[in-house]
Amino acid sequence: KAKDAGRNTYLLYKQEWQQHQTDTLKLITDLRQAVREQQLELHYQPKYELSSGRLNGVEALLRWRHPELGWVGPQHFIPVAEETGLIDSLGLWVIRQACLQAVQWHQAGQSLVVAVNLSARQFRSGQLPEQVAAVLAETGLPAELLELELTESMLMDEQYQVQQQLTQLMATGVKLAIDDFGTGYSNLHYLSKFQAATLKIDQSFILQLNSSIRDQALVSGMIQLAHSLGLVVVAEGVELPEVASLLSQMQCDSAQGYLWSKPVTAEQLWQLLTPELIEKHS
Ligand code: C2E
Ligand code: MG
Ligand code: MG
Numbered sequence: 001k002a003k004d005a006g007r008n009t010y011l012l013y014k015q016e017w018q019q020h021q022t023d024t025l026k027l028i029t030d031l032r033q034a035v036r037e038q039q040l041e042l043h044y045q046p047k048y049e050l051s052s053g054r055l056n057g058v059e060a061l062l063r064w065r066h067p068e069l070g071w072v073g074p075q076h077f078i079p080v081a082e083e084t085g086l087i088d089s090l091g092l093w094v095i096r097q098a099c100l101q102a103v104q105w106h107q108a109g110q111s112l113v114v115a116v117n118l119s120a121r122q123f124r125s126g127q128l129p130e131q132v133a134a135v136l137a138e139t140g141l142p143a144e145l146l147e148l149e150l151t152e153s154m155l156m157d158e159q160y161q162v163q164q165q166l167t168q169l170m171a172t173g174v175k176l177a178i179d180d181f182g183t184g185y186s187n188l189h190y191l192s193k194f195q196a197a198t199l200k201i202d203q204s205f206i207l208q209l210n211s212s213i214r215d216q217a218l219v220s221g222m223i224q225l226a227h228s229l230g231l232v233v234v235a236e237g238v239e240l241p242e243v244a245s246l247l248s249q250m251q252c253d254s255a256q257g258y259l260w261s262k263p264v265t266a267e268q269l270w271q272l273l274t275p276e277l278i279e280k281h282s
């Protein structure tokens, strides 16, 4: 009996595993098609300066309008794109798309910094700095209006000449941001080595900030550390007004979160930027 049970568990496991393989394969085929058939779209989440309430930048977040599944979030397909190497072309498409959009806003008189997320894998080919420079030249976006978001582990990477590529990227004039700060390496050496412009505190410290004295101590410390190194601090995942006012008290520079807005389409973002135009028309 025990042997049967073991065998059944194995069969079940095998079935699930096969299902998983089929799903992954389908996702890969679908994703290649998505790139060709323009099912991918960038949404933009606004960032606000806490002292003035001014919208001072956006983060570009990738979305997939799947023909059968509807909107699919990046956590479902970015890992697959990374494993298959598809992230190289996808990542470049994201940078280009974000720059084209930022140029439009810039020409319409709204100079917003647009932040783009990078995957570690995008440093493997060694082409990234040249590709970014080419996109800036092609789109005409002033380099300081593009910010690249990297995680702590990417800044620590000893492989693929990541350090050298980061130096080259900074030489083009783009800004670097450290994303999900506090969740990666505890080795802070990279903070003194790199002139990143922005430090983004991970949402896991922010979501419940009002109800955790320990998180408050940590976040306040991170803000002071970042400021003493000349970095601008952004808090991610602000959902509650109490959290926003705590962050203001702690001198945090900017914040993003559902309290103000979810990631929205470029058109919706334009409406957030120019509310007076909408009032006049309605
Ligand atoms: P991230 O860069 O840390 O982006 C912030 C995530 O938090 C986004 O999830 C955003 O929608 C979500 N968020 C924003 N405000 C709130 C809030 O108030 N509460 C909560 N609970 N969540 C909030 P999203 O869009 O699902 O993206 C997930 C991750 O996928 C991103 O995390 C980023 O690491 C990755 N990603 C997104 N777009 C790209 C891309 O174009 N390229 C690469 N390589 N990665 C991307
Ligand atoms: Mg990010
Ligand atoms: Mg983050």
Ligand code: MG
Pocket (backbone or CB within 6 Å): 179, 180
């Ligand atoms: Mg992230």
